[in-house]
Amino acid sequence: MQESLIFLNFGSAEGFGLPPAEAMACGCIVIGYDGIGGREFLTSEYGYPIAQGDLVSFAQTIEHVLELWESDRPMVTAIGKHAAKFIRATYSQSQEESSSLEAWVNILRVRAGETLRDLANNPTRLDVVSEPEPEPFAPIDPDRKLFIQYLLMAPTACAEVRAIEPSRYLNQIPGVRAVTSKKNAVLSKAEAGEEKVFVWQRAILTPDRALAQQKNLLERNYLTVAEIDEDPSRWPEIAQSDYFAYRSCHCVQTASEPLAELLRQYNPHVKVFANHLVDEPVPRSSADYERATIFFGAIDRAGDWKQIIEPLNRVIEETGNFVRVEVIHDRAFFEAIKTTNKNFIPFAPYDVYLTILKRCTPGDLAPR
Secondary structure, rough: OOHHHHHHHHEOOOOOOHHHHHHHHOOOOOEEEEOOOHHHOOOOOOOOEEEEOHHHHHHHHHHHHHHHHHHHHHHHHHHHHHHHHHHHHHHHHHHHHHHHHHHHHHHHHHHHOOHHHHHHHHHHHHHOOOOOOOOOOOOOOOOEEEEEEEEEOOOOHHHHHHHHHHHHHHHHOEEEEEEEEEEOOOOOOOOOEEEEEEEEOOOOOHHHHHHHHHHHHHHEEEEEEEEOOOHHOOOOHHOOOOOOOHHOOOEEEEOHHHHHHHHHOOOEEEOOOOOOOOOOOOOEEEEEEEEEEEEEEEEOOHHHOOHHHHHHHHHHHHHHHHHEEEEEOOOOHHHOOOOOOEEHHHHHHHHHHHHHHHHHHHOOOOOE
């Protein structure tokens, strides 16, 4: 299976350990029905899920992947590696740990004393003791005095540019130590003498939960920062809580001045850190400008692109084959573009996103 490119799954109740997941673990591109057993792992981020019984879409997707293989083999390889990494990390070690934890909690509920039984019956109390995956960018150095801890609540949404890459460069500053973790944070990693900062990426919390977590952080002498690179009103839960997660932090960091102005309604202490590429693209030759490539890489931007789709299609029609369109994730936008000179990639890892972005014409339709 390691030598295969595509795995076709026609089953409707396949589960982990069965062929589709094994194929993903080997780096195959999996195209298959989104049956009950596969919904946990066969998502648009890691493969090509097809509605049950839709043979036309099945055939079209196979054709698309084969065309992509012919035109951009490194891209297909990167998608396969991304899926393999997900399967191996999530459904080997992590799944075993989850199963073990569940087994121990069940034992505690039956046999433990009052204190342990209380812990077992209140799983939210486990939030800050679950060990995150190892952090390779944070060597312990007793001379460092500032400890910055990032908690990624939306690891697939801008985590690289908003937290992971900044932490790498922060660790190059003398006296600074930065770590990142996903979903859970261990609050005992700070060393003696270090000032502590806790950066909470895209936290969506009820007021009760936010208050409890903020109290826990304050008791440990953390300065708390809410990180948000989107309009928070997109999430009804945040608006319903009266933006408590942002009002209860010491300060907020965001990606643009318009967002900062919006957020200052809820917290006056807002700092803008714009999104940047770590490396600039290699300068393009003059011949490369004989065609233009439009890049659209966005999540949940239908409200924006619907306003420009008609004039964009007119421009594409007027320019003929001069314009090519690269689309990541947004299938509706891809279908709305009236040209055959276009390419669609499902939700992609950050390195794949950058590869596509850097080969496009300067000036894109990526989110800001």
